[in-house]
Amino acid sequence: MPCPNFDCLKKRVTGGSIYLSAEDVTPASDGMRRASNSRSPGPALYRWRLASPCQIRDETVGACTPADFVDCPDVPDRVVVYYVVQRQRLAQADGTPVDGTLPPDGGAPGTPYGPWIGDGQGCIDVTDLNPPPSPDEVFRYFQELPLPELTAQQQPPGNALVGLPVIFYTTDPATQTYTVDIRGFTVTILATARTYTWHTGDGTDLTSTDPGAPYPDQTVTHDYRAGTYTASLTTTWGGTYTVDAGAPADVPGTTTTDGPPTTFTVLQARAVLTDPYD
Template sequence: MVSRRALVVEGPEVGAVNGNWALVGARCVDVTDLNPAPTPEEVFRYFQTLPLPQLTTAVQPPGGTVLVGLPTIFYTDAPTEQVFTVDIRGFAVVITAVAQSFTWHTGAGDAVVTSDGPGAPYPDETVTFDYTSGSYSTYLTVTWGGTFTVDGSAPVDVAGTTTTDGPAVQLTAVEAHAVLTNPYD
């Protein structure tokens, strides 16, 4: 194996000024402008890719059979707020996703019921629908909005919303018939 080394003997000395450069002095430079904090629009792009939960629909009466003429109650008891920490270009960004609106697809044609909250079970029900006889597939679409902080800053609104669809729940609406009985039989 042959090793070749060259010794450069011509040129300026180490540390010497070469050309028209002049030493002005040393100073600190603020590099913030070179890497600005993430904007709401940039955070929104990350927000759209977060693994937001698909909220499940709870129905009363339970069991998949509901009664014609009796309001069917919808609600979800799944968490409606999620917190995520992401790294965006070296910044620690904490995104708080909050369910802002709920759209309950009843499965009865285009009929939907919307609410600002997750509904509630009986006796505090806030989301109901009256079915006619038949079979239905219902599910919940949640619109998520949120805020974010960058390296512990004050919260800022994310620049948009995104939606998730929950799993379908199958319902059968039946009619109840009154039957008179003699309590003395």
């Protein structure tokens, strides 16, 4: 389920198919385990990765429940996050088995083989391998931001007339800035409305790259037959982001929001003959 607030977003360190990779995960003197990008002495028997409980439950969506959000100790100058630890065997140079299992024939030394094996879970110190958020990781957060639901407005307001095009537009802001914390990195996301899809209510969709405008500068219009219609606006959002005030980069994907519906009636005007001498 989507995170309802930024506290949830901060705790969801990764989501979907995003994992943190590590060269080694070893016990630390403080009783926690520490993930590192350097290996312990001796041959490398495994490769390691860290997954959030959300990923284990649902790798594609990252479905979360309150039980997934485990608070870890606040250690000064360290990044400590609750993870599920997994390891996978690596083929050995001397051909010896790992955990009693040999790699398939022809496996080069260092080639991973076999399934990922659960190696426990808990609060893991990831300070030594804490990479800047990847574009895919930022996109996961972007999809869960409380982006605006833009409201469609129309002219004439209220009822319209057959033969007089209805003008659609929105005056809601087309940009919004958010700041989120991803594993201790300050990520600033500038969300921008990229396209507007006007659902006219009669089975027609109108797509524009601008928010429309009222008369006399209208750019989005639609002709109706007599009847009552419910229109709405779907906005497609893209964005750019910075990590710790660094160089901007594009968010690699878009997401949409649906605005509230608006209902109006289109009337058929009828000519009426009158006596000019009455």
